[in-house]
Amino acid sequence: MNAGVSVRVVGILIAILLIVPTIVICATAFTSGSSVTFPPQGFSLRWIDDVLGDRRWMRAFGNSFSVGLLAALFAMIAGAALALGAARARGAVASVFTAVSVLPMIVPLVVGAIGFYLVYARLGLTGNVLGLAIAHGVLGLPYVFVNVLALLRTLDPRIEEAARVHGAGQLTTLVTITLPLLAPATVIGGLLAFISSWDEVVVATFLSDARFQTLPVLMYGQIRSGVEPSVSAVALVVTVVTFAVVLVVFSVGPIRARLARRSSRP
Amino acid sequence: MSPADSRAPGAALDIRSITKRYGDTPAVDAVSLDIRAGEFVTLLGASGSGKTTLLRIIAGFADADEGSLLVDGQELRSVPVHRRDIGMVFQNYALFPHLNVEQNVAYPLRMRGMRGPERRRRVAEALEAVHLPTFGRRRITELSGGQQQRVALARAIVSRPRLLLMDEPLGALDRNLRDALQLEISRLSRELGLTVVNVTHDQEEALTMSDRIALLDRGRLVQFATPDDLYHRPVDDTAAAFVGESNLFRGSVRDDGTLDGADGVVFSPPSLVDGSAVGSGRVAVMVRPSLVRITAVGSAPEAHSRVDGHVSGIVYAGDSRKIIVTTASGTELIAREDAARPLDVSVEQPVTLHWDARSSIVTRLAAGSAGATAPAPETRRTVRA
Numbered sequence: 001m002n003a004g005v006s007v008r009v010v011g012i013l014i015a016i017l018l019i020v021p022t023i024v025i026c027a028t029a030f031t032s033g034s035s036v037t038f039p040p041q042g043f044s045l046r047w048i049d050d051v052l053g054d055r056r057w058m059r060a061f062g063n064s065f066s067v068g069l070l071a072a073l074f075a076m077i078a079g080a081a082l083a084l085g086a087a088r089a090r091g092a093v094a095s096v097f098t099a100v101s102v103l104p105m106i107v108p109l110v111v112g113a114i115g116f117y118l119v120y121a122r123l124g125l126t127g128n129v130l131g132l133a134i135a136h137g138v139l140g141l142p143y144v145f146v147n148v149l150a151l152l153r154t155l156d157p158r159i160e161e162a163a164r165v166h167g168a169g170q171l172t173t174l175v176t177i178t179l180p181l182l183a184p185a186t187v188i189g190g191l192l193a194f195i196s197s198w199d200e201v202v203v204a205t206f207l208s209d210a211r212f213q214t215l216p217v218l219m220y221g222q223i224r225s226g227v228e229p230s231v232s233a234v235a236l237v238v239t240v241v242t243f244a245v246v247l248v249v250f251s252v253g254p255i256r257a258r259l260a261r262r263s264s265r266p
Numbered sequence: 267m268s269p270a271d272s273r274a275p276g277a278a279l280d281i282r283s284i285t286k287r288y289g290d291t292p293a294v295d296a297v298s299l300d301i302r303a304g305e306f307v308t309l310l311g312a313s314g315s316g317k318t319t320l321l322r323i324i325a326g327f328a329d330a331d332e333g334s335l336l337v338d339g340q341e342l343r344s345v346p347v348h349r350r351d352i353g354m355v356f357q358n359y360a361l362f363p364h365l366n367v368e369q370n371v372a373y374p375l376r377m378r379g380m381r382g383p384e385r386r387r388r389v390a391e392a393l394e395a396v397h398l399p400t401f402g403r404r405r406i407t408e409l410s411g412g413q414q415q416r417v418a419l420a421r422a423i424v425s426r427p428r429l430l431l432m433d434e435p436l437g438a439l440d441r442n443l444r445d446a447l448q449l450e451i452s453r454l455s456r457e458l459g460l461t462v463v464n465v466t467h468d469q470e471e472a473l474t475m476s477d478r479i480a481l482l483d484r485g486r487l488v489q490f491a492t493p494d495d496l497y498h499r500p501v502d503d504t505a506a507a508f509v510g511e512s513n514l515f516r517g518s519v520r521d522d523g524t525l526d527g528a529d530g531v532v533f534s535p536p537s538l539v540d541g542s543a544v545g546s547g548r549v550a551v552m553v554r555p556s557l558v559r560i561t562a563v564g565s566a567p568e569a570h571s572r573v574d575g576h577v578s579g580i581v582y583a584g585d586s587r588k589i590i591v592t593t594a595s596g597t598e599l600i601a602r603e604d605a606a607r608p609l610d611v612s613v614e615q616p617v618t619l620h621w622d623a624r625s626s627i628v629t630r631l632a633a634g635s636a637g638a639t640a641p642a643p644e645t646r647r648t649v650r651a
Contacts, residue, residue, distance in 0.1 A: 158360040164347045165325050165354045165431075166421065167377030172348075176373075180364045 026239055029232035036227045047233040057218070057234060064214040067133045067204075068197040074137025075193035079144025080186045084178075086145075087152040101145040104138050109202045112139070117206040127209040135203050140193025147189040148182055155181060191249050195242055276461025277338045277428035278303040279324070284333035286319055293319045295485035296333070301478075303338075306455055306462045308472040311482035312508070317465045318433060320482070324463060325431055326350055337428060348377070350429070353422030353460075357434040359414040361406045367393070367417050368402035374425040392424040393417075395454060412443040419451065423458060430455065432464040436471060448474050469509050473497065481505055488632065502632040503550035513558065513599045515551045516631060525551060530594055531573040534623060548631050555602035557625040560589055560611060566620035575599065576616045580609070591619055 024038050032042030051057045079101065086097035104112070116135045117126065125131025159181070163173040201216040208217050215238055222231050279301040286294040294316040301307050309317035322328040324335060326347035335342040342350060353374070361370050371389045380388070393399050396416040406414065415435065422430055435451070436444040452475050455462045466472055472479050473493040481488040481496065481504075488508075489501045500506040503514055517525045525533060533551075559570075566572040578598065579590035587605045592598050601619055611617055 156358065156360060158356045158358065159362060161325075161327055162354065162356060162360040162421075163362070163373070165327075165350070165352050166374035167348050167425070168373075169346070169348050172377065177362055 022239060025232050026236045028229060029236040031229050031232075034229065036229055036232055047229040048236065051230050051233040051237070054230070057215075057230070060213050060215045060218040061237070063129060063212060064198060064216070066129050067136055067214060068194045070129065070133035071136030071140055071197040072190040072194040074134060075140035075144045076186050076190040078137065079141045079189055079193075080148050080179075080182060082141070083145050083148035083152060083182075086149055098149075102142050105142045113203040113206040116203055120207060126207050127212045129212075132204060132207045132212075132214070133197075135207060136197035136200060137193070139200065139203065140190075140196050143192035143196065144186060144189030147185040147192075151182060151185040188249055191245050195245050198242060198245075199238060275304050275459035276430065279429060279461060279463070280334075280336035280339075281320075281324075282334045282336065284320065284323060284330045284335065286316075286323060286328065286330050292316075292485045294323065294330070297480075297482070297485075297487045298333075299480050299487070299490055301461060301463065303461055304459045306452065306464065306475060306477045308464045308466055308476040308479045309482060310466060310469060310472040310479050310508070312467055314484065315482040316485040317467075317482050321431055321433055321463060321465045324429070325352060325354060351425075351427050352429045352431055353425065353427035354431040355415070355418050355422045355433070355435040357437045359411075359418045359438075361414055361418055361421070363406050365406070366402070367398070367404045367406065367409070370406065370417055371402075371420045371424050374421060374427075378425060388424055389420075392420040395423065396420045396450070411439055412447065415439060415447060419454070423454065423460065426458070428461065430460045430462045432462065434466055435464070436468075437466075444471070451475065473509070479509075481508060483508070483632070498627070500552065500627070500629050502630045503552070504632040506550060506552040506627070506629055511555045511600060511602065513553045513555060515553075516548070517551075518548045525549070531571060533571045533626065534569055550629050550631055552627045552629060553621050553625050555588070555600040556586075558599070558601040558619050558621045560591070560601045560603070560617050560619055563616050563618050566618045570620035570622060571626060572618050572620040573599070574616065574618050577611050577613050580611075580613060591617060 028036045028038055028040050029047055030043050030045070031037065031040035032044035032046065033040070082097050082101045086094050086101065089097060116131075120126050120131045120135070123131075125134065160173050160177055163177045164170070168176060199216050200214075201220055204214045204217045205220070208214065213221070215234060219231055219234055219238075222228065279299075281297060281299040281301070283296040283298050284294055285292055285296050297316070297320060299307065309320060311317045319328065323330050324342075326342075326345070329343065337350075362373065365373070368389055371392050372385055375385045375388055389402070390399065393402060396419050398413060398416050398420070401409070401413070401417070406417070409417065415438075419435075422432075432451075436447055439447065448471060451462075454460075464472075464475065473496075476493060478490060478492055479496050480490045483504050489496055489505045491499070491501075496505060496509050500509060503516065506512050506514060515525070515531055520526050525531075531551075553571075559566075563574060573593055575591040575593040577589060578592040579588075581588040581590070582605060585605055586602050587607075587609070589601045589603065589611060590598055591601060599619055
């Protein structure tokens with residue numbers, strides 16, 4: 001009982017440390033004053049309105065969204081392919097697939113960012129959506145890889161054998177059976193990759209310029225010149241989008257679990 | 267299925283000295299089986315006998331190191347899995363969880379490029395054949411184990427394959443369901459004229475369903491015979507011990523045809539009864555427990571073979587009763603009698619087991635079997651009555 005109480009106290013403390021700043025910043029977005037204070041003075045939607053009408057913010061929003069979607073797509077394709085490779089290859093080759101796939105999680109972000117900058121600058125991939133999307137795709141790849149590999153490990157190999165023996169070649173088996181079964185895990189990994197891209201600031205800073213900025217980069221720039229309630233309003237938008245994606249992840253989760261259970265070994 | 271369609275007989279499968287090694291140990295050791303078109307053959311054996319490996323070689327999931335597989339005279343080994351025209355039922359069903367029942371059953375037809383009303387008709391027929399005509403739209407996850415295996419069976423037969431392979435198809439089901447599906451699979455395979463290769467470790471299932479049984483032991487073919495032959499005329503002690511319950515006495519045959527060193531058994535007549543050729547001086551004599559009678563010491567008929575011992579256990583098994591008798595040398599023998607008969611022995615009671623001379627079946631000892639200490643046979647000998 002005592003242990004239960006202390007666990008709860010610790011839990012609540014951690015929750016306060018994690019959640020309160022978010023609540024504070026989101027609450028200040030509704031202020032009717034012209035400075036960021038908590039509690040907010042009065043209530044108004046003027047800052048949110050302001051941000052939604054500001055072309056600079058909206059362009060950054062569009063950039064972040066396109067980069068996130070494209071990065072998720074890259075991560076899903078590459079992550080699922082690498083997971084299939086790691087699950088099907090043997091010995092050293094499988095280890096290489098795994099190492100390559102988790103490397104983006106291990107390399108210090110700032111080192112990776114400099115690397116991306118040096119290479120992408122030569123390829124003309126800085127200051128545009130495509131370059132940052134590829135970089136974020138690489139960073140988001142481990143989420144897809146880990147998710148898909150976990151599902152592949154529980155997938156009964158005889159399901160694919162059943163497809164082959166009943167007339168499907170290797171490629172047909174992959175397209176009609178394996179990929180549909182991996183889809184839920186791939187999508188979840190992709191959503192996580194989207195979230196990681198959505199608020200990524202280090203690599204985005206290196207790969208952005210005056211005309212191409214994502215939301216976090218622009219926010220960071222704004223904060224350096226003083227906190228305005230419009231930043232709070234943007235923070236609110238960023239948070240809402242993230243929560244929406246997380247909600248989707250949680251609702252896909254049970255579907256995936258059900259599929260995995262049904263298709264796994266008894 | 268309509269009568270005209272059911273005349274789609276399976277192919278003949280000629281397995282010629284197929285060998286598969288993992289490292290130095292052969293998992294399948296020069297196994298040859300000549301399976302006729304429309305025949306139901308079961309590969310029977312304990313785990314590690316090579317039965318599953320052989321089935322996977324036929325399916326194409328593994329390739330043999332040596333030997334050939336001829337389907338209606340054509341070499342199958344060079345044909346990729348998906349072109350072998352096989353239907354297969356797996357132990358754990360291996361249905362496609364993201365497709366519904368109808369889509370699962372339609373899959374082999376879809377892969378063969380069949381579409382439209384013809385495909386729908388064939389799927390409906392297959393579901394009809396497994397007694398699930400109204401289940402087409404159900405999700406796989408909504409089905410019980412028995413229903414899933416019926417769907418798997420429908421998927422395996424829907425394209426009328428040349429070969430139907432079954433890998434322990436009933437292993438995951440409970441007993442009642444197993445019995446019902448056994449009969450159904452036998453019926454279907456006969457109606458459709460399918461050539462079936464079934465794998466099981468369950469001898470009862472093998473005896474019930476098969477036209478012929480291939481008994482495998484440590485990668486080698488022990489015997490390929492009808493259930494009747496396998497039960498009544500096992501080729502060696504391995505077959506005798508694996509198929510059905512048996513009391514086995516191992517020993518060597520003396521020059522006068524009598525058996526030496528068989529746990530104190532008195533054979534009557536003293537020379538062994540059986541017309542069969544025995545491969546070596548060392549043989550096993552097998553007596554089925556249901557043919558063994560039990561009586562008070564000294565009251566066995568003169569004409570019967572007999573052995574003394576004491577009752578060490580009485581076990582009820584449904585309609586029959588198993589009486590375990592331990593002989594002076596410590597060997598446990600079994601007598602099986604009708605459970606409806608009044609019990610006239612008790613544990614620890616000294617008794618004599620006896621049986622008609624014709625109940626003794628003489629077989630050779632398998633090389634490497636527990637009782638075979640003698641080297642390779644040097645002489646062939648016939649033991650006569």
